[in-house]
Every structure is written in structure tokens, then in C-alpha cells.
Amino acid sequence: MPAKKSPAKKAPKSMPYEQGAWAHVFAPRAPGERRYWLIKSEPDVFSFEDLERAPKQTTCWDSVRNSSARNFMRDGMKKADLAFYYHSNAEPSGIVGICEIVREGYPDYTAWDPSHDYFDEKSDPDMPTWYMVDVKAVKPFKTMVALPEIKGDPALAEMALVKVGRLSVVPVTPAEWEYLCALGGVA
DNA sequence: GCCAACGTTGGC
């Protein structure tokens, strides 16, 4: 018997993400390595078409108020990474296009604007709570890939999108990326 | 409109 067997260690409620399940998406990169993401937006609020019509086809991805999503944007995403553009709360919901990270994490100033819907009085400009990135439309999917199709596909069963439903920013593996681009007709 | 999942808050 081991001299001192500590009782089964419970996973801390909030593990630092550098050691958590997503450690690999924050890990140092090989030279030139590109990583992949998925970002959600309700099309009634801001659709992929809206992004294509925006000046320079670019927008700041503001108003995210979830710490996991924030961490992905602040510390995970790097310039030239690509992201699927996902329409949530839509009929049907699904992936409709591809965009590129064109500016890395910087403070989400909407958190400091009392007139803004997502004003957060606890976000201090000297120590910002919330971060965002800038994304630019790259191209639409030829055929959207709807959520039921994703959920029904064994090759995609491990997607963070499926596993952690409610997160608005999630990582995508290179294999999932290739596979979904093929499904979307943009391989 | 309902509800599952889960993060956050606050009482103790």
C-alpha cells in the first residue's frame, strides 16, 4: 500500500486553463502553425452576410462575456488563424462560412460603455476583464453544414461545439477543420 | 416556451 494515498483528487471547480482540457490550444506553437476556431453569432444580430458587407469585411468580435470564450480570444487566437462562422439560434443553426483572425486579443471597450448592452461595471480599464479579436470574412460555405448533420457524424462527435454546447467561441482541430471544409464545399 | 448545462454570486 502506498505510504500516503491521498483521497481521489477532485478536479478543482475552475482549473487554470493552462492545465485544463484545453491546454493544447494555448500551448506554444510550431513555426508557422495555424490553429482553428469556431465563433457563433445569431444571424438576426450579425450574420456572415453582415460581415461580408462590413467595411474591409472586418469587425471586432465584441460583447463576449464568458471567461472560457474570453481566454480563447485573448490567449489562444493568433493572427492568421481561421475560424468557422456559425449561426446560432437560427433555422437551421450551422456553419455558414470561414473568417480569419486579423487582430489578436485586445480589451473589449464595450464593457466600459454604460450605454452598451453588455456594459460591465466591474471591468477596469487598467485590468480589463473582457477581450475581443478582429475577424475578417474569407469565404462562405457553398453549402452550409447544419448542426444536426454535425451531431450525426461520428467523425465530428468530439467537436468542442458538440461537447460544450453553449460556448460562443470554441477550438476546432485541424482534422475537424479539413473535414468540415469538405462538407461545406470549400475544400 | 422549456430546459439542460454550467458559470457566477453570495450567504454561511
Next chain:
DNA sequence: GCCAACGTTGGC
């Protein structure tokens, strides 16, 4: 530090 209450996301 625990945990119940509450809020949010987003599928269905």
C-alpha cells in the same frame, strides 16, 4: 470553502 440560487446560452 461549500453550495444553493440565479442568470445565460442555445438547442429543441
